[in-house]
Amino acid sequence: MSRSTGSTRGNAHRHDHPHDHGHEHDDPHVPGGRSGAVSTRLAWVLALTAIFMVAEAVGGVLSGSLALLADAGHMFTDVAALALSVFALRLSRRPPSTRRTYGYARLEILAALVNGAGLLVIAGLILREAFVRFSMPADVNGGLMLGVAIMGLAVNVVGASLLHRHAHDNLNVRGAYLHVLGDLMGSVGAIAAGVVILATGWTPIDPIVSILIALLILWSAWGLVRESADILLESVPPHVDMDAILGELAAIEGLHDVHDVHVWTVTSGFVALSAHGVIDDPRDHTRVLDEVRQRMGSHGIAHVTFQIELRVLYQLPSAVVR
Numbered sequence: 001m002s003r004s005t006g007s008t009r010g011n012a013h014r015h016d017h018p019h020d021h022g023h024e025h026d027d028p029h030v031p032g033g034r035s036g037a038v039s040t041r042l043a044w045v046l047a048l049t050a051i052f053m054v055a056e057a058v059g060g061v062l063s064g065s066l067a068l069l070a071d072a073g074h075m076f077t078d079v080a081a082l083a084l085s086v087f088a089l090r091l092s093r094r095p096p097s098t099r100r101t102y103g104y105a106r107l108e109i110l111a112a113l114v115n116g117a118g119l120l121v122i123a124g125l126i127l128r129e130a131f132v133r134f135s136m137p138a139d140v141n142g143g144l145m146l147g148v149a150i151m152g153l154a155v156n157v158v159g160a161s162l163l164h165r166h167a168h169d170n171l172n173v174r175g176a177y178l179h180v181l182g183d184l185m186g187s188v189g190a191i192a193a194g195v196v197i198l199a200t201g202w203t204p205i206d207p208i209v210s211i212l213i214a215l216l217i218l219w220s221a222w223g224l225v226r227e228s229a230d231i232l233l234e235s236v237p238p239h240v241d242m243d244a245i246l247g248e249l250a251a252i253e254g255l256h257d258v259h260d261v262h263v264w265t266v267t268s269g270f271v272a273l274s275a276h277g278v279i280d281d282p283r284d285h286t287r288v289l290d291e292v293r294q295r296m297g298s299h300g301i302a303h304v305t306f307q308i309e310l311r312v313l314y315q316l317p318s319a320v321v322r
Contacts, residue, residue: 038166039089042176045159046082049075049183052155059148063141066133066206068148068190078179081115085176092172092267105267106232108172113228115175119182119221126214133207140203146194149187156184170268171228178220186213234264237271240299248295249275254284255292256311263301272303278311 053075060068088111096103159180167177189209196205236242240263249258261275273296279288285308292306 038170038173039086041162041166042082042086042089042173045162045176045180046079046086048155048159049082049180050079052152053079056148056152059144063144063148065140065145065190065193066129066210068145069129075183078176078183081111081118081179082176084111084114085172087111088172089170102266105270108170108267109228109231112171112175112224113232115172115179116221116224116228119179119217120225123214123217123221126210126217130207130210130214133210134204137203140193140197140206142194142197142201145206146191146198149190149194153184153187153191156180156187160184171224171231172268175224175228178224182213182217182220185216189213231265231267234262236263237265240271240301245273245296245299245301248299249277249292252288252291252295254279254281255288256280266303270303271301272305273301274305274307276307276309278309280311282310 053072056068056075057072059065060072088107092104092107094104160177163173163177163180167174189212193205193209196202230238242261242263245263246258246261249255249261255277257278259276261273263271263273265271277288277292279285288308289306293304296304
């Protein structure tokens with residue numbers, strides 16, 4: 001849940017007596033994350049990945065390479081993950097409704113969480129198969145393995161370059177980008193293993209490279225899952241300094257007893273804040289709201305809902321307020 005701080009007055013804070021509300025309802029704007037261009041790039045990467053997944057699986061079976069098969073298995077999840085990313089990105093562009101006032105923006109976060117979870121599962125399967133290979137070594141055709149891995153590297157470099165520009169703006173796109181990067185690392189590892197096998201005939205390098213690939217996938221997937229979960233739990237975004245936010249609000253002249261402060265991420269790049277505060281003079285209402293919006297905007301918070309209460313009403317007994 002989002003972080004709440006400050007004091008709460010219990011029955012003194014009632015929702016059945018008059019309040020002044022200041023709202024700043026900006027439409028969510030995720031840089032580069034909602035455009036048709038990003039969706040088109042994802043679709044191209046999806047097509048490239050699906051085509052080469054089949055080629056790599058065939059190459060892995062013919063060469064006997066676990067590294068190629070592991071990468072092909074990873075690419076299979078990539079196809080599903082990229083398809084999910086494209087679907088979520090397009091659906092998230094639907095406008096809000098009376099039933100879903102934020103629209104479908106959080107579908108992108110759900111897609112990122114599913115992608116991260118899929119990466120964790122695949123990494124576990126690769127690790128298991130790699131350890132089996134240590135006890136039951138298999139012959140590997142290093143030449144075929146190397147050729148397929150080089151083609152895979154070229155495909156993955158193209159895919160990563162298509163998504164790199166937008167990977168830092170949108171968690172859903174980042175999930176797809178991490179899948180492609182995992183494939184790219186797999187191709188690099190398979191190339192290295194193919195070179196070693198051709199030069200020395202030492203086949204244990206194949207499962208060793210697979211383990212390294214799996215560990216890299218685990219590292220990137222865990223970060224994606226953790227960040228997605230934080231957003232779904234409405235945690236304070238990592239780039240927001242909550243103490244600085246409270247200090248900014250406390251520094252506003254005429255604003256007292258700021259409480260029920262919540263800061264959370266709706267979707268990638270869309271941070272919201274809600275809070276309550278007390279003023280003595282109703283003439284300060286507009287000035288205080290404008291200053292709240294300005295100060296929060298300097299922290300990258302564009303969507304602000306701030307409820308102002310007059311101290312004279314805030315301190316009245318509940319029987320009088322009714």
